[in-house]
Amino acid sequence: MSKQKYPLLTISSEIEQPYNYSLGRYGGRLLKELKHNKKIVGIKCPKCGHVYVPPRQVCGKCFVKMDEFAEISNKGNLESFTVVYFSFLDPETGQKRPVPYGYGRIKLDGADSGFLHFLEESDLKKLKIGMRVEAVFDENRTGNFKDIKYFKITKERNPS
Amino acid sequence: MGQRVAIVGTGQTDHKSSRKDVNGVELIQEATARALEDAGLRRQDIDAVVIGNMDHFEGINYVDMWSIDGNGGLHKPVMKVTTGGTTGTTVAIAGYYHVASGLFDTVLAIGWEKNSESDTTAAIITCADPFWERPTFGGAVAGLAGAACEYMHRYGITERDAALIAVRDRKNALKNPYAHLRKEITVEDVLNSPMLAYPIKLLDMCPRSDGACAIVFASEDKTKCITDKPAWVHQVSSRHNFTFFTDVERAGRMPTLYEACMDIYKNEGIKNPLHELDVVEMYVPSSFAGLVWIDALGVCDEGGAARLVSDGVTEMDGELPINPSGGVISTNCIGATGLIRVAEAAMQISGKAGEHQIDGAELALATGFGGCQWSDVLLIGSSKPN
Numbered sequence: 001m002s003k004q005k006y007p008l009l010t011i012s013s014e015i016e017q018p019y020n021y022s023l024g025r026y027g028g029r030l031l032k033e034l035k036h037n038k039k040i041v042g043i044k045c046p047k048c049g050h051v052y053v054p055p056r057q058v059c060g061k062c063f064v065k066m067d068e069f070a071e072i073s074n075k076g077n078l079e080s081f082t083v084v085y086f087s088f089l090d091p092e093t094g095q096k097r098p099v100p101y102g103y104g105r106i107k108l109d110g111a112d113s114g115f116l117h118f119l120e121e122s123d124l125k126k127l128k129i130g131m132r133v134e135a136v137f138d139e140n141r142t143g144n145f146k147d148i149k150y151f152k153i154t155k156e157r158n159p160s
Numbered sequence: 161m162g163q164r165v166a167i168v169g170t171g172q173t174d175h176k177s178s179r180k181d182v183n184g185v186e187l188i189q190e191a192t193a194r195a196l197e198d199a200g201l202r203r204q205d206i207d208a209v210v211i212g213n214m215d216h217f218e219g220i221n222y223v224d225m226w227s228i229d230g231n232g233g234l235h236k237p238v239m240k241v242t243t244g245g246t247t248g249t250t251v252a253i254a255g256y257y258h259v260a261s262g263l264f265d266t267v268l269a270i271g272w273e274k275n276s277e278s279d280t281t282a283a284i285i286t287c288a289d290p291f292w293e294r295p296t297f298g299g300a301v302a303g304l305a306g307a308a309c310e311y312m313h314r315y316g317i318t319e320r321d322a323a324l325i326a327v328r329d330r331k332n333a334l335k336n337p338y339a340h341l342r343k344e345i346t347v348e349d350v351l352n353s354p355m356l357a358y359p360i361k362l363l364d365m366c367p368r369s370d371g372a373c374a375i376v377f378a379s380e381d382k383t384k385c386i387t388d389k390p391a392w393v394h395q396v397s398s399r400h401n402f403t404f405f406t407d408v409e410r411a412g413r414m415p416t417l418y419e420a421c422m423d424i425y426k427n428e429g430i431k432n433p434l435h436e437l438d439v440v441e442m443y444v445p446s447s448f449a450g451l452v453w454i455d456a457l458g459v460c461d462e463g464g465a466a467r468l469v470s471d472g473v474t475e476m477d478g479e480l481p482i483n484p485s486g487g488v489i490s491t492n493c494i495g496a497t498g499l500i501r502v503a504e505a506a507m508q509i510s511g512k513a514g515e516h517q518i519d520g521a522e523l524a525l526a527t528g529f530g531g532c533q534w535s536d537v538l539l540i541g542s543s544k545p546n
Binding site for chain 1: 180277285286290291292296297299301302356358407
């Protein structure tokens with residue numbers, strides 16, 4: 001055997017593969033309401049009464065089917081947030097996701113579960129847990145997650 | 161309960177940020193061979209193999225198939241298990257189940273990852289709901305950052321309080337020859353490191369590592385022939401949470417970890433875990449989680465973790481040392497990470513932990529974290545379980 005040192009190499013490849021994802025009947029209803037009426041729809045468990053956003057067919061706790069829709073407010077409380085500064089590859093676009101961006105977990109009035117969405121504000125000094133926030137809808141809605149552009153801080157006081 | 165099961169051998173690779181000297185098969189073989197050597201067994205002595213990782217970190221599917229030359233499973237039953245961050249602990253639990261069932265006597269459990277081979281955050285984002293959660297989700301860092309923000313608000317803890325966890329684990333790693341990051345850091349280093357996603361900074365967060373770990377589980381009869389210092393599996397418990405991140409109730413102690421720990425304490429008859437446990441290998445993905453989740457171990461009142469840590473209770477010489485190995489903040493080859501917690505707990509019980517040995521450790525807890533805030537917990541002990 002020769003004592004020559006060989007380089008440690010890697011090869012690179014990319015996998016680009018299209019996928020479809022079924023949103024089901026409830027997803028279709030929610031998107032239609034978002035697009036046409038600027039309304040967020042939730043669903044209520046007939047057994048425990050928990051109101052979920054987004055609507056889904058089964059309550060995981062009670063394991064029963066849910067079919068009672070509930071209209072959810074476009075306003076809510078900011079329960080947690082972060083501002084993301086590090087750059088990473090977004091698997092949805094194949095590009096680096098633009099940073100910094102703020103997003104938060106919002107408890108919309110009328111819902112018991114949280115709702116994740118972008119925040120208009122990405123200045124840490126202006127964000128605080130418990131703030132009131134409100135959905136800002138896109139003028140050109142296509143029936144998509146981004147029909148809500150982001151949530152903006154409102155001057156309302158947190159009722160709780 | 162099934163039949164008694166012991167851990168009779170463990171093996172870890174040399175963990176680094178990038179192991180370009182080996183491919184996946186060779187990396188897996190390195191850990192497997194070391195575990196067999198530690199147990200004094202040959203490949204022929206193994207009845208079955210359980211292996212796990214997350215395919216999308218390497219972009220190669222079916223590790224159970226393509227790693228066969230390295231995983232020791234040629235012409236044997238091989239099963240793959242994947243549960244996200246908990247993969248390693250779930251692999252251990254599945255290995256335990258195999259032997260406890262009475263159907264297998266000697267089982268290899270293997271966890272591995274080559275995180276250097278892809279963009280870890282991009283891969284993690286694919287675990288989230290494609291419509292509702294992927295657009296905002298920034299992977300483990302951002303998910304844990306949102307939780308950390310809530311912890312600071314609820315418990316009044318500071319970035320400085322959390323930094324103590326990273327400082328502790330990185331200090332312990334100096335004594336572990338297998339740890340990936342072996343450089344001492346200070347609280348100021350943590351606070352001054354680049355902000356990744358508020359409030360998590362670079363040094364609050366676990367690294368990405370290449371590495372593998374393997375454990376040999378054996379039945380009581382086999383154990384007698386293999387070692388006089390087995391690490392017996394006393395209890396295992398898993399708790400899974402909801403589908404959507406936003407369904408997880410964050411009020412109170414980290415729910416899945418708390419429930420799994422309470423299940424284990426009840427079944428084992430543990431009344432005072434702070435006193436009765438000798439060491440914990442805790443899956444700590446970020447310093448904030450590593451601080452607040454101590455509550456969920458049931459060793460302090462809710463919100464009492466910061467005090468426990470600042471009082472030194474969780475240091476190597478404290479009443480309940482946490483992460484003598486240096487933990488996840490020092491080494492994080494994701495599919496192996498949970499299994500390393502179990503291996504390290506077993507090494508403590510068998511007296512094989514070398515410089516980071518806790519003298520006289522008789523009862524060790526190992527935890528795993530992953531998915532939608534879910535938990536695996538294992539209790540390992542020196543005495544034969546009832």
